[in-house]
Amino acid sequence: MRYPMLGECPISVGKTSACQTPYKGLIATVFEMNAAQYEIRDVVNFVKLNLFNSSNYDFLYSTQAINIPYGGTHQFQKLVLEYGRAKNVTDHQYNIDNLYRHSILDRNPTVADGLSWLLDYRDPPMYDTQGVIIVVGNHNDESPSLTSAYLGSLRAQGYKIISVAVGKNHGDLSQIADSPNFYFQVDESNGQDVADRISLILCNL
Numbered sequence: 001m002r003y004p005m006l007g008e009c010p011i012s013v014g015k016t017s018a019c020q021t022p023y024k025g026l027i028a029t030v031f032e033m034n035a036a037q038y039e040i041r042d043v044v045n046f047v048k049l050n051l052f053n054s055s056n057y058d059f060l061y062s063t064q065a066i067n068i069p070y071g072g073t074h075q076f077q078k079l080v081l082e083y084g085r086a087k088n089v090t091d092h093q094y095n096i097d098n099l100y101r102h103s104i105l106d107r108n109p110t111v112a113d114g115l116s117w118l119l120d121y122r123d124p125p126m127y128d129t130q131g132v133i134i135v136v137g138n139h140n141d142e143s144p145s146l147t148s149a150y151l152g153s154l155r156a157q158g159y160k161i162i163s164v165a166v167g168k169n170h171g172d173l174s175q176i177a178d179s180p181n182f183y184f185q186v187d188e189s190n191g192q193d194v195a196d197r198i199s200l201i202l203c204n205l
Contacts, residue, residue, distance in 0.1 A: 019203035022058035025130030026065070026083055027202070028122070028159075030114035032137035033069035035103040039138050042167040042186075047136055048096040050191040052089050056199035060087050066122065067092065069099050071108030071142070073117040083122065109139035111176065115150035124157035130205050131159040134198065140171035147176065160205065162198060166191075 031047050034040055047067065057063040064083040069076050079099050086092045118133070125131030133154060141147050151161060155178075163176040166186040177183040182201070184194045 019056050019200065021203065022056050022062055023130070023199070023203040023205070024058075024062040025132065025202075025205075026125050027063065028066050028068055028118050028131075028133045030068045030070055030111065030118065030133055030135045032071075032109050032111075032139065033099065033103045034071075034105065034107055035100075036105045036107050037138075039167045043136055043138050044096060044100055046164070046166050046186055046191050046195070048093050050195040051134070051136075051198070052092055053192065053195060054199040056203045057089075059089070059091070065092065067096055067099060068114045068118060069103065070112075070114035070137075071110040072104050072106055073113040075104060076102060077117070077121070080117075080121075108142065109137060109171075110142040110146075111135055111137065111173075112141075112143050112146040112150050115147060115154060119150060119153055119157075124154075125159065127158075129158075130202075131157070132202055132205070133159050133161050135161065135163045135173060135176050136166060137163075137173055138165070138167045138170050141173065141176070144175065151176065162201070164194065164198075 029047055032040060032043050065086060066081050066083055068080055076099055079102060081095055161176060161178045162182045163173040164184045164186060165171060165173045174183040186194050
């Protein structure tokens with residue numbers, strides 16, 4: 001994918017088709033990360049440069065989002081932000097750069113690592129608050145049965161689940177999403193379009 005390299009200047013918020021009001025609620029982006037595989041940069045760049053590049057989010061007042069790498073998520077524990085800490089897109093981009101700088105060499109595409117961390121270390125949505133988990137990866141999930149168990153617990157807490165497979169020859173993450181309409185595939189040219197479609201789903205929940 002021909003995204004800007006990690007560490008380049010942050011981009012400005014794009015001109016997504018705007019909802020009547022921005023998304024109000026929690027977003028946990030659980031995304032594949034390691035320092036061993038070049039294709040993981042496609043995943044990281046989609047999360048950094050496209051996913052929140054929309055006027056349908058208002059991080060200052062109504063949208064609270066965090067970024068959780070997998071696998072080996074416990075090694076990033078002190079680097080994952082609290083909900084509401086990032087006040088704009090630039091805060092998220094700097095956080096993702098920081099996470100990437102501390103990424104490990106292990107090739108461990110275990111989505112369950114990130115989901116279990118979310119269950120253990122962050123409060124769920126309150127009864128009157130939306131909550132969405134966006135799983136983004138390149139490889140097939142290493143432990144789909146464990147992932148399914150954690151997803152059941154998170155759905156019981158009120159989270160809705162979207163999944164995104166990124167990059168050339170990506171794996172199949174469709175079983176993670178709540179429905180076929182919540183599963184997306186990103187190639188070298190449609191990253192922002194996919195991100196825009198996700199933002200419209202969220203602000204219309």
